[in-house]
Amino acid sequence: MQKIIIVLFLFLICGISVFSQEENSLNRIPLDTAVKIGKLPNGITYYIRKNSEPRERAELNLVIKAGSLQENDLQKGLAHFTEHMAFNGTKSFPKNDLIDYLQKSGVRFGADLNAYTGFDETVYQLPIPTDDPKLLESAFQILSEWAGDISFEAEEIENERGVIIEEERQRGKNVSERLSKKLMPILLANSRYRDRLPIGETAVINNFEHKTLKAYYNDYYRPELQAVIAVGDFKIEMVEELIIKNFSSLTEKGNSPELKEYLIPNNLEPLVKIATDPEFPYTVASIIYKHPETITRTEGDFRNAIIRSAASSMISNRVQEMVKNGNAPFLDAGVGYGPFQGGMVKMDAFSIQVVAKKPEELKEAIDGIMNEIDKMLKFGFTETEFERVKTTFMTSIEKSLMEKDKISSAGYLKQYLKHFTSGAAIMSLDYSYDFYKNNLEKITLKEVNEMGASFITAENQIILVQAPEESKDALPSEKTLSAWVNNKNRSVSEYIDDIIDAPLIEDKLLGAKVIKSKVHKSIKTTEVELSNGVRIVLKPTDFKNDEILFTAFSPGGVSLAKEAEITSAKMADNIIASSGIGKFNSNQLSKLLTGKSLGVGPYIGTYSEGIKGFSSKKDIESALKLIYLYFSHPRKDTVAFNRVMENTRVAIEGKSSNPMSVFQDTINTAMNGLGAWAASTTLKSLEKVSLDKSYNFYQERFADIGDFTFLFVGNFKTEQLLPLLEKYLGSLPSKNNKESFRDIGLKPLPGKVVKKVYRGLEDKAVVVLSYHDKYKYSKDNNLKLKALKSALETRLLERLREKESGVYSPSVSLSYVKIPSPYYSLAVSFSCASDRVEQLVEATRQEIEAMRAEGPTSLEIDKFVAQEKRQHEVALRTNNFWLSYLKNVYAKESDINSVNTYSRRLDNLKAQKMKKSARKLLDTEGSQELILLPENKK
Known part of the structure; x- marks a missing residue:
């Protein structure tokens, strides 16, 4: 079941996240020497890195250090409009010739070729093949013409007005936009951000004079505010020559207005807003504590970043544990420290969001989530929690280091972009790994507890509620809401870490041997059959250094369910996957698997069932243990069942107020017909679901390993993996039944x-x-x-x-x-x-x-x-x-x-x-x- 958690966002803004920390040390982080940084005499900065993944490809960005914040009152939306005009003609590519040329070269418009406009940056994205020197040279010509030679033909400007309006309509004109308009004055209170959303104002888009658009371009598309980023499979020297050739002639065209910095001011008293809408399905409270933006430049910043991330991870883990335990007085919740509004504004925030079970239970939901915050403030975190987080951090950085030569070129762009726009450090993976290795164990729990306590401040608090219009009478006043959140009289007890220290499997595994083997040389796979009937296909690769992907399938699926038990069958995989496994509930299993890079989960589709997941090389045996347990020891967990049922109920209740959900049901009926298997889950059909029926159907689908096919792809040696497969998959029972699916009449309505x-x-x-x-x-x-x-x-x-x-x-x-x-x-x-x-x-x-x-x-x-x-x-x-x-x-x-x-x-x-x-x-x-x-x- 998809998590029901509503995330506040800025309507119609694309952007990037900033992970940066405060500068409190003179020890600057050394620059990654793999990237070449230069500046042309006219002020254009460039970043070049050779990277061979993917082969014969490059990622090119043109970055302008200006966005909607730089617009004047007559230009609201014209930074974004300028971005659109870049694709409607340049000096050498009139009208749509640019898109046409790139499409013929294999570059897709939208999926590959794209751009976005933010508050203080505009970024053009051009992924390009590098096996054609002429195409690569043309790509830099295109970037340079975006930077200084956009055509702005009158006819194209007029045609684009309607496209911009329709972009706003496609992304907005819905409940999210309406609530956003109500909440934005609070989120961005007393700042220029509030009046400069990148999508702009309709009146301006429809009526601006052409010279006003060109004035923005001339003023802010100037060399000193631009950077070219090139990462890919090419020679650095050649790319540098192309940049020099294509960008050196660019000059300033406007008046070079001062580039001002805009911030969101502090607020001494809480800013509170309750917003309702007829189409909003849930009751959601958000408590936000604004903090100054932090940028990682020094070793001290980096160390603080790790501490901050540890504290944020542990409080987030506690809240999710509370949800999974089934004793939370709310439907769902999430907490975390990070960039405010997704990094689109120059501020960080500690954000808390909680979804009430019912509008009239909002106070209980707020008390429940704030109890966890108070618990953190009063008692801090435990050593066992901290050890798990440190283990997770090291596992993550070790895996990144192992894949350092397999990182895609796109993976480097954000780091270079942030260096240009904010001066954030560019650190190598080797440096990052060494820093974690040398410093993580030196961080004390006391430091982490102090950092967690600093998240909650007396000032800079924002309190928001989003709720259905019909629940208006059940909601508190803004004053009462603030009092609920800031109640100082809660009584909290210390957190108890629920851990089971036991082996995953206690069964005696007999295993089964390979009885048939076949090699498909043309695609380099090995196909084997074990004596219990399971078929396994293995394809070793070197695409990643430490990745193994797997899936398994068997014919049948929900199509084999009894008609009276369809809903129980449809929900069976979600219920079992949410329940943990064997003797471990979901929380205990997560803690037991700390430090392991793997994921395993069962699924039951319409016509098949199976297992899918991933693992590192060293954790493949643990992954196989989980596969074995999902077949042999699925867990029947009442707590997990009740949680899934409650989430499903609330989601169904909210569907009727959402126009797109109602329309989607219409589409589903038209495409799948009117039969029982095609019907969406309703409150009436949900009443027929039982844990026993779901559990029993799941067991039926996974009772016989003999008609399953397993596929493994990744960095492994077949001769080393096979003994493990024989042990774990070979120990699962087979009844030698070869099932198939049933045709249950899912097909479009005729005519x-x-x-x-x-x-x-x-x-x-x-x-x-x-x-x-x-x-x-x-x-x-x-x-x-x-x-x-x-x-x-x-x-x-x-x-x-x-x-x-x-x-x-x-x-x-x-x-x-x-x-x-x-x-x-x-x-x-x-x-x-x-x-x-x-x-x-x-x-x-x-x-x-x-x-x-x-x-x-x-x-x-x-x-x-x-x-x-x-x-x-x-x-x-x-x-x-x-x-x-x-x-x-x-x-x-x-x-x-x-x-x-x-x-x-x-x-x-x-x-x-x-x-x-x-x-x-x-x-x-x-x-x-x-x-x-x-x-x-x-």
């Missing part, structure tokens, strides 16, 4: 389906147009579907966004399945203004009909092939790809060598051959038109 749902308060419509049918499941037909999806997405982006200016980001989704019988679904979705639905639906139909009649163009196919090849090249070097690929092969009995022919099949994909496929696959006989409209349009 043409048209349905309008009227929910929501805002002028926002959501449209879903889908096409589906039975088809011959084959690798060639699946590839044609993917090509058709790509071409259609490109056309709709050009038509609905660029030409109509009516949609921000139209999406085309594709689904094709073989089980229980082959069928596909191709769905177009977008949000828009409610009065433009008919016009945009008609435009979409026109594009689909044109695609159906003519098929994709050669250019569209070429773009798809180029992008797919580039993505496939990278995917082949990841464990996740191979695990997914092998599962697909064995579950669907597909050609095991198809991965080796993929590139050739892409080359054979021609536009002429696609015409017939497009005509058949976009047949409107099986289609759905589903539209969500606001209530006032009914």
Whole structure:
């Protein structure tokens, strides 16, 4: 069950987190020598690092040390608008030529090529292949033209107004935006941040003069405020030459206004706000203690960072333990110290959030969470808690060190960006590991307790409540709310650390031997069968130094449940996974596994069940022990069952107030039919769920290891892993029953389906147009579907966004399945203004009909092939790809060598051959038109 915890956020802001600490030592952290930092005579800073993961790829960023805070009153939203204009034409790439050029080179718009605007930074992101020198050179030309030669053509500016408005509509026009507008004046009180949200103001977006937009660009896109970051598989000297060549000629164009620093002022008295909304489903209290921003520059900063992180981790662990124990007077809660509002503002905060079970139980929820805070303040933490955190920290840094030559290029960007914008340290993994190794044990529990106590301050407190409109009468006044939070008369007792020191497995394991073995040389896998019938497929790789991924599956799943027990069956895996294992409850198991890098969990899907997880090399035996226990000793835990049931109940109760949840139910019905297995869980069906039924169904699904297939991919030696597999998987019982799934009638409603749902308060419509049918499941037909999806997405982006200016980001989704019988679904979705639905639906139909009649163009196919090849090249070097690929092969009995022919099949994909496929696959006989409209349009 997904955690029900509401996180406050700044509406329509993209940003990055800052993990930095206060400067209290003269010992500066040494600069990582692997990165070359330079500055051109005109002031542009550059960072270059050679990194070979992924191979023949690079991550390029252009950073501008300015954002919405630098806008004047006539420019609110124009920092973000400027970012959009960068993709609508530069000196050498007019209009959409830039996007077109990159797409033909294998770079995807949105997924790869992207940008974001924050309060005080704007960042352009360009991942690029490096095996084509001309393309790499063009990439730096593009960055330089973003930095100084954006075209700002009048027609493009006018067209983009509507796109920006639709971006706001797509991301907002919902309960989150409405509550955000009510809470933002408190969160950002008395600061410039409050009046400079990056999305801007609609009146400005619709009416600004072109010269006002250009003025922002000229004033703040100046060399001294810009940095180029390049990390990838290239020669440093060559990249440096490209930067010098492309950026040296840039000069200032504006008046060079002063770059001011803006802060959020302190507040002596608590800032309190209660906000309600008809569509908000929960009652959530947030208590925030603002702290000055801290930046890690010195060894003292780093040491304080570790202490602060330890204290934050331990109080967070306590709260989660309380939730799992089932004795919390709240539904869910979370606490932690970190960047305020996700690092978008220059401030840190200790944040507490608690979800009340009912609106009238808000006081109990607040008392419950604040009791844990008071307990920390009065008694501090225990030595056993501290030892676990230190062990976890060392495990994490050791694993990072082991993977230091496998870190992706994207993993370095944030560190370099923060060095440019705030002067934060750039430290190597070797330095970081040595620092932990030499300093962690020197940190005392007293220091950690003092740090935890410093989180709670008399000043700079913010108290917020978000709740359903209907519960308004049950909520306290702001004065009473503040009194609840700041009650000094709570009586608390010392924390008791619940630990069981016992082995995971006490059974005598007999094991089973390999009786069959087969090597697939073409994909470098070994397939074995044990004497108890279990099939195991092993693929050793060197993509990561210390990663092993695994999964297992068996046919059956919920499809084999009795109709009267469907809901119990659907919830069985969540209930068991939340219950711990064997003699250990969930909290005890977490503590027992401290310091181990692993994760194991069971799942039961519609047509199959299994296990999935990961581990380090040294922890693979522990992972296999957990697998053994999930098969042989699942835990029946009443506390966990009650917690899952309560969370599910509250989630169901809240669905009716959420327009998208109601609309999603409509979509699910249209796509899956009206049968019992397709129905969503309701309060009535939830009443029929019992722990015994869920537990018994789980046991039935995992009772026989003989029809399971296990897949292991990662850095291991087959000859070393096999004895462990023989011991643990070989000790599980087999009844030699080969089960299969049942066809339970999950399929789209037949014929043409048209349905309008009227929910929501805002002028926002959501449209879903889908096409589906039975088809011959084959690798060639699946590839044609993917090509058709790509071409259609490109056309709709050009038509609905660029030409109509009516949609921000139209999406085309594709689904094709073989089980229980082959069928596909191709769905177009977008949000828009409610009065433009008919016009945009008609435009979409026109594009689909044109695609159906003519098929994709050669250019569209070429773009798809180029992008797919580039993505496939990278995917082949990841464990996740191979695990997914092998599962697909064995579950669907597909050609095991198809991965080796993929590139050739892409080359054979021609536009002429696609015409017939497009005509058949976009047949409107099986289609759905589903539209969500606001209530006032009914």
